[in-house]
Amino acid sequence: MEVSPRYLAGRSFLGRRDPRVLIGVPALTVVVAAQVEDLRVMAALVVIAFAYYASARIPLREVRSNWTFVLVFVLIMAGINGIIVGAQASATSDDNATLATIPLIGVPVTIGSISYATNLTLRFLAIAATGFPLAFSIRPGDLAVAFARLGLPSRFAYGIDLTFKFLPSTAASLAETIAAQRLRGYEPPPTHNPIKKVLQLRPLMVPVTVNSFIDAEDVVDALDLRGFGTQKRTWLRQLRFGAVDYLVVGFFLLLALLATTASLTGRMPALWIF
Amino acid sequence: MSTATATERRNRTPWIVSSRTIVFGAIGAALYGALGVLSFIIPGTANVAIRPAIAIIPFVGARFGPIAGFFTGAVGNALVDQIQGFGFLTYWNWSLANGFIGLVTGLIAFYTPEPKKTGAQILRVALIAFVAVIVGLLFTATDLLLGNTFEYWFFGAYIPAVISTSIAVVIIAPVLDQAWKPLQNLAGR
Amino acid sequence: MTALVELQGVTVTYRSAVRPALVDATVSISAGEIVLVAGPSGCGKSTLLRVVNGLVPRSYRAEVSGDVLVNGQDATAVSLRGIADTVGTLLQNPAKQVVGHSVLAELAFGLENRGVRPAEILSRAQAVARRLGIEDLLESAPHELSGGQLQLVAFAGILILEPALIIVDEPLANLDPDASHRLLDAVREYVRGGGAALIVEHRVDEIVALAPDLVLYLDQGATRYSGDLAGFLAVASPQAVKLPFRTLVDRHRSEPDGLPVVPEPDCATAGASRLEFVDAHLGYGRTTILSDVTTRLHAGERVAILGHNGAGKSTLLRAAVGLVEPLSGEVLLDDVPVETLGAKDLVAICGYLFQNPAQALFSDTVAAELTFGPKNLGRTEAETLEISRVALEAVLLHEEPEILSRPPRTLSFGQQRRLAVALALTLQPRTLILDEPTAGQDERSATHFLDAIWDLPGIDSIYFITHDIDMALSRADRVLVVSDGCIVADDTPAAIVHDTGLWHTVVGGTGVLRETDYVRAAREHGPRSGRMPRAWDLARQVAGAPPVPAP
């Protein structure tokens, strides 16, 4: 597993956007995707989401394993959900043509359950496609400022900065502790018992955690001694929300408004609700 | 001296936010992220991972308060999502659910006095953390908003998450808590 | 002119302590002054600083009596933030106080909290970075910096706030002599520009160049001496603080201790090869830190490793126990490649003492901590108990009351260090590897600690890293100097001292190591071969010899 955030967007279109755009767009995408039920509309949304993703120019080889993970997860989730829906449909309605029956469990596969599973897959792909730029196209140092500008109290926003600061040092301290315990002959025997496995981690988790929190007192003093949280703070990093940023966010905002209005007025096309 | 009263005041409400709250929350979140490498898949299951680092959340909640606990859970989980590439909004509800684990632990711990006996202390932390996991993860019911069926959410997501999380939390949170206890006077000034 | 900060008869007792940590302290600092606070470990130095910057009693729970005035005003009424406007503090460990995710963010932090405009923050950050010579680091993340760079960055983070008084707590621990020099230069510049400084440091010999206006010498919380530098040098105990070599000589001249000059034992003769590097390239990921390392450390040897911050000393010895895998070439322990050794075989050959002793402490009690290693090796209960007892005695911790049932982390820092050695001993290794064993300890603790380790039964060889040149020359049979990606020197202490190309002085020269008075005296009066005498013994010898004109 990776332990540190990566910045992969370079000078691409999204790499040059205000970080608030990269936070706003996936949030709005979640709102839109949650309401779209028609497969054709969903397909359009996926195209839009991937166009957005492409504009970040994240090199595929850097994120291949991340995409594999997402795909496997989404397919399993959509597949199982589809099976459940198929089972329910066969019990409650009979105007759905059964295309086949899954062997062993005897659950019917219907047009409804397939379109449902497809829709769910596309929905999560659209969300993930806007989520990837959020992960890889914001410099970690910009997140805190973005949150502060979005209205999070600046002390909490700075907490996010601190988290990013502590992450590499904590990872280093874990590596050091693993080494130190190995040099005391710590080589836990392999086991299949999950409880034993968790217990074996005690010699690693306890020192790393306890050391971090003991050091915390000095960090608190260091913050206080430099006037942390006593008055309104400024941020060295200045964010500028430009015309293009307005356009991008405005577009997704428009989609969200359209989807919400359509849902509220009952005009959202439905394909797979039974 | 004026500080003595300041400390006692700090203890009267669980909602005080000071530099310590922020720092402890941030350290907790970083620990959650960094110790995440120690996760493993429960043998025999496809993808039910046990993430012992999750025990950091109730530990921070119980020792340093609900706000720090919430911060650790929410930011910690969001951080892991950022690192893995999904962005913190894809599973935003799971991040908040993790936050609520810390928040609930912090609140219950605040209102239940610590017993004297070591055995009872261990039991208390384990129980509080367990309850917090059950309650906190209920928030993932928001998965339904994204079109998941109730059955899938309950049997496919909630229950496995409760099981794997509680295994880690019930074992490790009391261990961390006991390790911290003799040190709190030393560090806790 | 009112003093910036004034303490009058201040006594501090921490809530959890019985004895006051600081007794009746009186000091006053005005603009343009440098005050040095010195004394053995635990004498109350940091406590004094915490009173001045307001952390006692605002962050530490403590009873404080006496008067504290900041800018002539009673400090009890002033908030921490208010005091911080006048007083900037560099805490004891810079790694903990750097809070930015990058160097630039770290410099900006204090000004951001004060609501300063971004444009102004940037220009001030650049100015300070230029002043300390860290412009190139502005974009770096703190965890990529070496110890010395980190210290400078933390210092810059305070300097940028332009406090009237700057407080520095042991800034030199972990710094190589050149980095120390740079940091002290920055302090001097700052005071010359109208600031004031309050410095705590054991390494008095290096502070002397700053010519402090006032020295406060504390012992067990009480002020033993308060006055000018010359007076301090006359009364300070050479066991408590590291005094300049010249002062040691003067001491012997004025009050000879009458002990005979004993020649140092010869260097140990080398036994079988213990640790061997064959054409090894060491580094992390794609960066090579050390290339073409080919050398052999033998059983029976005490080897010191010297070099600048970030030169690769830790990397070299970490490779010895497989913590760093060689990028190419081989690292052999007892003629077997390290990476093929299982944890159990490895620990039987080598014990490793990390710089932070708490790195591995996790048990509820010292007893449980001690048995962890032997149990891993499959020893029986009875054997384990016996091994633990012996190990604890070897580091003299057995005299501590109730030691076995105490949580390890509640021991003092020095005790934790000794416990860490005991833990290594429970595995019964033949070699000990020590990474900066004396950093941040006072003279007395350092000496006792090393004496104890040097006499341990069963340990035949010791390989150690240090920035303390005097210590290396007087304790080792052999010295390796690491610089510019390779081992640039490898010889006996005497040969190293006489290899003038290796050394440089404050004024000039291109050598790797910084020449001290001790080194000059050792060259002049020390033995031609083998080990060098300890500073105190060499000073005795020099004092007996006809006076030499100062270089």
Ligand SMILES: Nc1ncnc2c1ncn2[C@@H]1O[C@H](COP(=O)(O)OP(=O)(O)OP(=O)(O)O)[C@@H](O)[C@H]1O
């Ligand atoms: N938070 C605390 N609670 C109780 N006692 C403390 C606390 N901090 C320090 N002390 C005690 O007060 C005394 C003075 O400690 P202080 O840290 O001022 O020493 P120091 O001179 O800075 O030592 P060192 O050189 O090791 O840093 C010591 O006996 C120490 O154990």
Ligand SMILES: Nc1ncnc2c1ncn2[C@@H]1O[C@H](COP(=O)(O)OP(=O)(O)OP(=O)(O)O)[C@@H](O)[C@H]1O
């Ligand atoms: N885990 C790591 N990953 C990448 N680079 C590292 C790592 N550890 C150390 N380095 C780099 O390797 C170089 C040598 O580091 P090392 O710790 O060996 O130095 P050192 O001689 O021990 O210095 P010091 O006296 O400051 O302890 C430094 O430039 C450091 O930045």
Ligand SMILES: [Mg+2]
């Ligand atoms: Mg101190």
Ligand SMILES: [Mg+2]
């Ligand atoms: Mg080192």
